Amino acid sequence: xxxxxxxxxxxxxxxxxxxxxxxxxxxxxxxxxxxxxxxxxxxxxxxxxxxxxxxxxxxxxxxxxxxxxxxxxxxxxxxxxxxxxxxxxxxxxxxxxxxxxxxxxxxxxxxxxxxxxxxxxxxxxxxxxxxxxxxxxxxxxxxxxxxxxxxxxxxxxxxxxxxxxxxxxxxxxxxxxxxxxxxxxxxxxxxxxxxxxxxxxxxxxxxxxxxxxxxxxxxxxxxxxxxxxxxxxxxxxxxxxxxxxxxxxxxxxxxxxxxxxxxxxxxxxxxxxxxxxxxxxxxxxxxxxxxxxxxxxxxxxxxxxxxxxxxxxxxxxxxxxxxxxxxxxxxxxxxxxxxxxxxxxxxxxxxxxxxxxxxxxxxxxxxxxxxxxxxxxxxxxxxxxxxxxxxxxxxxxxxxxxxxxxxxxxxxxxxxxxxxxxxxxxxxxxxxxxxxxxxxxxxxxxxxxxxxxxxxxxxxxxxxxxxxxxxxxxxxxxxxxxxxxxxxxxxxxxxxxxxxxxxxxxxxxxxxxxxxxx
Numbered sequence: 418x419x420x421x422x423x424x425x426x427x428x429x430x431x432x433x434x435x436x437x438x439x440x441x442x443x444x445x446x447x448x449x450x451x452x453x454x455x456x457x458x459x460x461x462x463x464x465x466x467x468x469x470x471x472x473x474x475x476x477x478x479x480x481x482x483x484x485x486x487x488x489x490x491x492x493x494x495x496x497x498x499x500x501x502x503x504x505x506x507x508x509x510x511x512x513x514x515x516x517x518x519x520x521x522x523x524x525x526x527x528x529x530x531x532x533x534x535x536x537x538x539x540x541x542x543x544x545x546x547x548x549x550x551x552x553x554x555x556x557x558x559x560x561x562x563x564x565x566x567x568x569x570x571x572x573x574x575x576x577x578x579x580x581x582x583x584x585x586x587x588x589x590x591x592x593x594x595x596x597x598x599x600x601x602x603x604x605x606x607x608x609x610x611x612x613x614x615x616x617x618x619x620x621x622x623x624x625x626x627x628x629x630x631x632x633x634x635x636x637x638x639x640x641x642x643x644x645x646x647x648x649x650x651x652x653x654x655x656x657x658x659x660x661x662x663x664x665x666x667x668x669x670x671x672x673x674x675x676x677x678x679x680x681x682x683x684x685x686x687x688x689x690x691x692x693x694x695x696x697x698x699x700x701x702x703x704x705x706x707x708x709x710x711x712x713x714x715x716x717x718x719x720x721x722x723x724x725x726x727x728x729x730x731x732x733x734x735x736x737x738x739x740x741x742x743x744x745x746x747x748x749x750x751x752x753x754x755x756x757x758x759x760x761x762x763x764x765x766x767x768x769x770x771x772x773x774x775x776x777x778x779x780x781x782x783x784x785x786x787x788x789x790x791x792x793x794x795x796x797x798x799x800x801x802x803x804x805x806x807x808x809x810x811x812x813x814x815x816x817x818x819x820x821x822x823x824x825x826x827x828x829x830x831x832x833x834x835x836x837x838x839x840x841x842x843x844x845x846x847x848x849x850x851x852x853x854x855x856x857x858x859x860x861x862x863x864x865x866x867x868x869x870x871x872x873x874x875x876x877x878x879x880x881x882x883x884x885x886x887x888x889x890x891x892x893x894x895x896x897x898x899x900x901x902x903x904x905x906x907x908x909x910x911x912x913x914x915x916x917x918x919x920x921x922x923x924x925x926x927x928x929x930x931x932x933x934x935x
């Protein structure tokens with residue numbers, strides 16, 4: 418029995434999601450049989466032949482993840498179309514750890530929907546309960562939405578009254594990836610099969626911590642003070658240098674120990690055209706090169722990504738970039754350009770100490786905010802990548818944050834270290850075959866940092882090193898951790914935040930004053 422995902426229809430989006438999850442997959446070209454494909458995933462653009470293949474596959478005992486549009490086609494039922502802003506799992510949902518899924522698109526709602534409540538109150542997803550209806554029908558096509566490039570100002574949940582906000586990707590791609598993974602796990606278990614995928618972190622760690630610094634307009638004194646705090650805590654951070662404002666301070670970045678240096682910009686701006694973006698980047702690279710500094714990573718000013726910037730990032734030879742207007746709160750993902758693949762994106766949490774300062778948070782409130790983020794990321798076992806600016810201070814909060822990472826035994830990596838490992842992991846997804854209580858791995862790499870996660874229908878799991886053969890009876894199983902539960906007031910992050918216009922206005926005045934001084 419192959420533990421492999423078969424793709425029907427448009428394949429690029431599904432390949433991206435399945436590579437992130439770490440599960441083998443292939444595009445179905447001829448036959449679709451339950452023994453060859455443990456689950457089939459389907460895009461909206463399937464034809465009549467593929468629809469019939471799905472019907473036969475389900476009749477033979479297969480399991481399908483698709484959109485409601487596809488489900489209505491293969492089951493010949495009707496759907497209700499509705500513009501949906503976001504969805505969230507019901508209280509008894511098998512996907513209840515996913516959180517709020519921002520889609521902002523036209524959705525199709527199944528007549529027999531029983532999960533994923535929309536912002537309008539109706540249910541949108543169908544989770545099949547019958548043996549010959551092993552289908553999860555989502556109200557949207559995940560393979561299409563993961564390439565969405567729209568941006569918006571979003572508020573982020575806080576236990577405090579004032580909600581911080583940032584301009585980020587309109588579609589919450591990390592939530593979609595987690596939802597797809599939960600769906601695949603559910604369907605494997607419904608078939609009585611283990612769910613196996615390559616783990617997201619080196620050596621089986623439950624998370625990873627990266628600390629990113631954008632040096633925007635930081636003075637020598639501010640940068641040195643931050644460096645002292647980082648060294649005192651034994652942190653290897655990633656410094657994205659604002660080359661124009663720190664052009665005369667390159668000696669400092671040359672001398673700091675066990676730190677990664679990246680490019681932020683020369684002019685602190687993202688341009689709409691390719692030529693100005695590439696000139697801006699190359700000017701910054703030249704400043705670093707003159708100081709004999711090598712930069713593998715790039716992070717755009719204000720986190721703003723666009724197609725022309727993406728082209729420039731690839732042309733300038735960066736290993737990865739990090740822009741929360743492309744993706745945030747997610748595992749790494751390959752960005753997509755109109756005519757090919759972009760650079761690897763290493764998404765971060767888009768709220769920083771500077772964001773919270775603008776809302777009047779003191780040290781204690783900042784710690785409560787980041788504490789709630791850490792609690793969720795640990796519960797869902799997602800990366801923790803936070804960022805900071807030297808001018809924002811609050812080093813007491815940083816000391817607390819670094820201590821939290823140590824107490825929770827979260828490995829600390831630079832962003833380039835994680836990006837390089839992730840590329841190796843993505844290129845190392847083996848084939849999984851399940852037979853007589855054993856999982857056989859074919860094409861597994863010998864890198865000892867690669868682990869697999871296996872979950873069973875009885876609710877147990879194991880995260881263990883990869884090997885050619887895994888005997889399930891010999892594994893020391895443990896119960897899956899309790900799922901993260903969305904706080905009762907969590908949805909207030911999607912209500913009108915009156916402070917957006919107020920703070921944006923103050924930001925505009927501050928930026929005008931700064932430009933006049935320079």
